[in-house]
Amino acid sequence: MLVDRLREKSQDNILLFADALILAEQCNVDLLEVEQAALADNIWPERYQRHQDIFSAAQQHQLLNSTVALIGCGGLGGQVFEELLRLGVGQIIAIDPDSFAAHNLNRQLLCTVEELGRFKVQAAVRRARSVNPATKVTPLALAFSPVIHKEVRKAQVVIDCLDSVADRYELAEFCQISQIPLVHGAVEKWFGQIGVQKESPLIKDLYPKIPLHDKMTTPSVLSCTVAAVASLQVAETIKLLLDLNSPLVNNWKSVDLFSCEIEEIGSQH
């Protein structure tokens, strides 16, 4: 019985990572199931030990039970993916039709010299294996379109890491209809923005129209801008998954790393 074995193996309510791997093999279950069972019994997997003063075991368990859809696995998406892995989100649906090119190396965490020419979502799968093999990643090397709506509906939160306004319109509309909260992020140079769409049409507010050269623009972006905005997106995702309040719901902030300012803008009409 898995719970009995967990109790035998754990010490001071901590289950060592090596023991979690052994238990998964011996009990013929996957690692995620071992970690879920441990947390349900108030035993912390070692890898989440440093979350203990932030989350309750029940909250960490909830994160492991969660599914998040990541739309775009480039700059923002790569950084968000990394943080979701380390946070312990159990299932990530990773969506991106593109493969890596050398001009992605300046800011896209999943892009390494070895990954050049390979699909971004496949790089995500490989990264998950080395950072958190318990995470179940569903890689979809496709653009966001009705073909994958069914898959994305499995998510409790959708994260917008896209780079086109037209695609963002489509995603935001889908999320509103499906009643899934959408965590928006966007970056350029030293600057970015972050917001959470629930009931209000946030994306239509932020982008009143589709820009002339929407899918042809390739803005310059710093890796520090990407990491800052992606981290804010992950912070909002945690709050949504754990049902914690946030002033960013139906609201947005402008992020300026050059002036060191994060300003709440509001979305009043």
Add this chain to the structure above:
Amino acid sequence: MKVTVKLFAFFRDGRFKVEEREYPEPTAVSEVIVGLGINLDEIGITMINSRHCQFETLLKEGDNLAIFPVIGGG
């Protein structure tokens, strides 16, 4: 009339962050933007006193106008 204009992100490059400026009445939001050498196509959101406004909205004495660029990278 005096209007406080606040620029965001890269609109600040070579311009200013916040400035109290003098404009004749009537002046529309679009006239302020064009007068700052910013192309209207680059605009994401404009707000007067923290509320969304349109390019054709006319400014009033003491208004705070915030101008944001479209930021779309991912």
